[in-house]
Amino acid sequence: MSDLQGNAWVYGDNIDTDQLAPIKSYMNMEADEGAKLCLEPIDPDFAGAVREGDIFVAGNNMGIGSSREQAPLHLKILGIRAVLAKSFARIFYRNTLNLGLPALVCPETDKISKGDELKIDPLAGKVENLTTGETLACEPLPEHLLAMIADGGLLAHLQKKLKKRA
Secondary structure (H helix, E strand, O other): OOOEEEEEEEOOOOOEHHHHOOHHHHHOOOHHHHHHHOOOOOOOOHHHHOOOOOEEEEOOOEOEOOOOOHHHHHHHHHOOOEEEEOOEOHHHHHHHHHOOOOEEEOOOHHHOOOOOEEEEEOOOOEEEEOOOOOEEEOOOOOHHHHHHHHOOOHHHHHHHHHHHHO
16 A cells, blocks of 8 residues: 555544434435535534545544444545544444545644645554654554555455455
């Protein structure tokens, strides 16, 4: 997997799955339509302004709340290509990776501002803030997870493996 580069969207602690996937966004809507309501409760402009390749940055407890797979799916549909946070809710973290979206624990996300241009090396566990010149350490993703992400997520990865065996 190559480095990821994009602009930062920065939020604080306790971004929950209800904010990322409000109930009305997934109960009666297709995922593409529901994604338009992502973060509506705290940032109504987010879904319309985020661009392909952008990076979502949060504080502690990213993805806390219910185990809605739609929460990281909405981020991915909108073009987010990586999620950085000081810590993640366990199920959200795994759902994010399973959908093929890199999620990295980065203890220094408070050094990143909205709009900063970031370059992430998920294997090395390094985040370069191209705007400030700072380099931040994060927990690297192991090669087997990076292979899964490169294949498009868990299901695509398993299909690829099964196809090789057949």
